[in-house]
Structures are given as C-alpha cells and as structure tokens.
Amino acid sequence: RKEVEQDPGPFNVPEGATVAFNCTYSNSASQSFFWYRQDCRKEPKLLMSVYSSGNEDGRFTAQLNRASQYISLLIRDSKLSDSATYLCVVNPTDKLIFGTGTRLQVFP
Amino acid sequence: DAGVIQSPRHEVTEMGQEVTLRCKPISGHNSLFWYRQTMMRGLELLIYFNNNVPIDDSGMPEDRFSAKMPNASFSTLKIQPSEPRDSAVYFCASSFGLGGYEQYFGPGTRLTVT
Numbered sequence: 654r655k656e657v658e659q660d661p662g663p664f665n666v667p668e669g670a671t672v673a674f675n676c677t678y679s680n681s682a683s684q685s686f687f688w689y690r691q692d693c694r695k696e697p698k699l700l701m702s703v704y705s706s707g708n709e710d711g712r713f714t715a716q717l718n719r720a721s722q723y724i725s726l727l728i729r730d731s732k733l734s735d736s737a738t739y740l741c742v743v744n745p746t747d748k749l750i751f752g753t754g755t756r757l758q759v760f761p
Numbered sequence: 762d763a764g765v766i767q768s769p770r771h772e773v774t775e776m777g778q779e780v781t782l783r784c785k786p787i788s789g790h791n792s793l794f795w796y797r798q799t800m801m802r803g804l805e806l807l808i809y810f811n812n813n814v815p816i817d818d819s820g821m822p823e824d825r826f827s828a829k830m831p832n833a834s835f836s837t838l839k840i841q842p843s844e845p846r847d848s849a850v851y852f853c854a855s856s857f858g859l860g861g862y863e864q865y866f867g868p869g870t871r872l873t874v875t
Binding site: 684685696699702740744747748751753754 | 794806809816852859861863867868
C-alpha cells in the first residue's frame with residue numbers, strides 16, 4: 654500500500670464550480686499535513702497546511718480526519734488559474750511524503 | 762527574498778558524461794532535500810541533509826549518484842556516469858528543519874541524457 658494515495662483525475666470542472674479532492678495516508682503517526690500545487694513544468698509550491706480543526710484560505714478549505722486517515726481539499730468558485738496538479742503531503746517521520754497528485758482542469 | 766536557486770535549469774548531455782547539479786537553499790534554512798520527478802515514478806526523494814550532514818540517502822538509485830553539502834548555502838548532486846534513464850527533472854528543496862516543516866522548492870533542473 655502506498656504511503657499517500659490520491660485519485661489521479663483528471664477532474665474537469667467548469668469555472669465557478671466547487672470541487673473536492675481526497676487523499677488517504679497509511680501511517681497513523683503522521684503529524685503534519687500539507688497541500689501543494691504544481692503547475693505543468695514547474696516546481697511544487699505550498700498551497701496550504703492542514704490543521705486538525707480544519708482551515709480555510711480564501712476559496713480553499715482543508716480538512717483532516719485522523720480516525721479515517723484522510724485529508725481533503727475543497728476549492729470553491731473555481732478559476733481557470735486553479736488548473737494544476739494538487740499534491741497531498743504528509744510527514745510520518747523527518748521527511749515529507751508526497752502523493753502522486755490529482756490533476757484539476759477548469760474550463761470556461 | 763530569494764527562493765531556492767538551482768543551476769543549470771536545463772542540461773542535455775550524452776550517456777557516460779558526468780553531470781553536476783547545483784542548489785542554493787533559502788538563507789536560514791538548515792535542511793536540504795534532493796528530489797527527482799518523472800511521469801512514471803512521480804516525485805522521489807533522493808537524499809536529504811540537516812545542518813550540512815547527510816541524514817538519509819536511501820533514495821539514491823545507484824552508486825552513480827552522489828551528493829554533497831560543503832556549507833549551509835550550497836549543495837551538489839552528481840551523476841557519474843550518466844545514463845538515459847536518469848533523464849528527469851531534479852528538484853532541490855529547503856526547510857527550517859526536519860519533521861513537519863514545509864519545504865520550498867527550487868525551479869528544478871531538467872536533465873536529458875541522450
């Protein structure tokens with residue numbers, strides 16, 4: 654079983670739609686969680702950290718469910734510029750484990 | 762503020778040649794990570810350093826790969842000899858420490874070995 658699993662997508666959604674991604678992780682000792690965003694042919698960039706109580710940053714909401722070992726990312730009012738691959742990241746030890754990413758394509 | 766700096770941005774070389782990739786972490790960060798990304802294998806952690814000391818190199822694919830961090834502001838990843846299957850994007854990332862700190866990535870070096 655992979656340490657971090659994500660649906661690769663692609664998720665094709667129209668502008669203005671709400672879209673959600675889930676990610677599951679295998680190591681219950683994981684303490685820190687993040688979502689990164691990677692544009693085509695660019696480096697991964699930190700989108701947001703994920704806190705136990707859930708957190709919001711503008712149109713983006715992240716949730717953590719430790720009991721079921723999954724994290725989620727909700728994007729409201731999708732923009733064309735949200736098109737990218739979203740990487741789920743957890744840290745079970747002293748390094749970060751990256752998922753393979755979920756691709757989002759927002760169309761006009 | 763300067764982010765992580767990598768050079769070169771693109772490298773095309775012939776099989777058997779030595780390749781050296783360079784990275785300058787964000788000032789004040791004491792942990793540095795080298796990753797490789799391909800379509801087939803995704804993002805793979807090769808090696809990481811803390812306070813210039815290699816902590817875990819279990820991700821280095823073969824003895825042909827080596828990495829050094831002679832000081833807090835510079836690291837190299839060397840492939841000798843290079844092979845076509847080494848073609849990938851190599852990213853360097855840095856963070857304030859190990860564990861749960863977020864990592865910041867450089868723009869990557871796109872390596873093509875012919």
